Amino acid sequence: MPVKVIDKHTLSSWMLSAPQSSATRPSSFAIVDVRDDDFIGGHIVSALHHPSSSFASNLPYLQKEVEQHPAVIFHCALSQQRGPTAAAMYTRYLEMTGDLQNSEKPQQEIYVLKGGFTEWQQDFGDDERLTADYDPTIWR
Template identity: 40%
Template structure:
C-alpha cells in the first residue's frame, strides 16, 4: 500500500515557482491538469495533461519526467484535480519501481498552492511567466 496521501503532498508557492521559471532552472516541469478551463492562460513551459487523460497518459508522463528534479502539478485552485493528479503520479512512480522505499526523495513532486487562479492574480500579465493570458476571463 502506498504511503502517499493528499494530506502529505508538499505545496510550492507561486513566488517560488516564478523564481524557478525566471531563472530557467533546469529540471523543473509544470503539469497543468485543467480540462476546458485551460483557456485564458497558462504557466510558461507547462504541459497540459487534462485529468480525463490520466488513465492512459500517467505511465508515459512518469517515464518522460523521470530525470526531472521536481514536478509541479496544478489545476485552477489546486484543491482537487491538481493534488489528486500529483498523488496518481507518485503512486504510478511507485508502481513502476522508480521510488525507493516510498520516500520519493530522488524527485520532488509538488502541488502549486492556490493553483492557476492565485498564480494569475500576480503573474497573469507577466509575459515572462504566463502565456495566452486573457484577463477578461479572470475578472
C-alpha cells in the same frame, strides 16, 4: 514520498532563475497543468497540459516526459482537487513501477501549486515571462 506544496512566489522565482534546457522548458523542474476545459485563458509558461479527464491513462507517457526533472509541480484551477489528486496518482504510479525504489535514479520532489492557476494569474497573468496565452477577460 509525501507531496509538498509550493507557493506562486517560490515557483515564479524558480522559473526566472532556472537554467533552460530548451527555449521554453526549465531543466530543473516540470510543471503539469491538469485543467480540462478550463485550460483556456492562459497557462504557466512551459507547463505540460495533461487534462485530469485522461490523466490516469497517460501516466506512462507523463512519467517518460518528466523523468529527467528533479521536481514536478502539479496544478489545476485552484489546486484543491484535480492538482493534488494528479500528484498523488503520479506518486503512486512511481511506487508501482519501482521508480521510487531505484537507487540509481535521483528521487523526484513532487509538489502542488498552492492556489492553482487562479491565484497564479492574479499576480503573474500579465507577465509574459511566466504566463502564456493569457486572456484577462476570462479572469476578471
